[in-house]
Amino acid sequence: MKLTSSRGRPVARTAPQAGAPGFLWWLVGIMTAIEVILSLSDTGVFGGQGLRWPAFVLGAFWQPVLAGTVPPVYPGQTVAMFISYAFLHGGLAHLAMNSVVLLSLGKFVSAQVGVARTLLVLFLSAVAGAACFGLLSSSAAPMIGASGAVFGLVGLWQAIDYRMRRRAGLSLQPILRAILGLIAANIALLVILSGGLAWEAHLGGWIAGWLAGQSFARR
Template sequence: MTEPIQTFPRPSVPRAFMGVILACVAVQLLMLVPAWDEWGMLHGALWPQLFQNVRPMFPGQQVTMFLTYGFLHGGLLHLGMNMLALYVLARSLSLAMSGAAMVALYVVAQVAAGAVQLWLSDSPLPVVGASGAIFGLAGAEIAIAARIQLGKGGSLRPLMGPVLQFVLLNVLLTLAVPNIAWQAHLGGAVAGLAMGLLYRPHQR
């Protein structure tokens, strides 16, 4: 008698994250028009000056910019790299986290990334991009994988390679890309690690 074949669930990107990807693409296409690009940057980017002596474009912009800056990107290459990373991470993380938990993680990581950027950086340049939130997903996946591995009595050694690659990639990006917001990456990753350690994963 043959043993039944064990099947595993296929990972899929939660609909909310497909919505985020489509929204980012739509916004970037609009910003190909110079007038829309200027409007989007003025109203949606993360501006350090709004916590100094610069008046906001509208009431509450100091709050909303922590959410809107993640939908803006500095060009098609920046957008493409971030959306590819978001698709891959959201797809793999869906095996361990519910869609609602992933959305909460994404929002918290993005806000934390923006806050750490403003705290650690003295750059007057506006900040755009979903990188901080994406690093949050990566941090959570590392934390959850470590918890599952330790829960099974395994070793963390298999995780060291991906973790080192993750750190090395951030270092290389910081050195290679001018004006990259590494502080935001750090803030998002730390927030993701913390939430991943607190979250009780589905061990699928």
């Protein structure tokens, strides 16, 4: 459909996007391909000794490596693991949970701030999540998953809502309740999973997203 401007020139009208943008599907596709390979290896379809643990050794975030108590497996691992961990998951359920939020919330966020800034927020949130885990955790276990980046989107979304409410003079209580809900959900999952939750990565990712929403990724 075409509209006519006040100067008589035709103006194209773009239909709203029905689904998540392509770059998010590419990210989910890469993570899915990795997890499918690792899951098939777990069942013995290929990879005699299993590929999951070697993948974790090479790509997961290791606090002891960051702290220097364990040497890196390859040159540059101390830097690469700040991003590579986000593409690894502990199973299809873990992957599905992160992917659903990434696609649904990423669609909204990218419509507000654009593709480039959304990708930058995802990158910075993943790095901040790893950094926060490295600073606050003393766990020797590998840290994996895209939840640091996902919580970055949550933080950015809440920052956008916060700024919109302030401009409109609306109550900020819904933002506060949402943040308290996130904290309560993380505490509950931490208990349910017997401590097997990288809440530090969630915190770091959320902070990065919130700060991005107050600075370069403002609506």
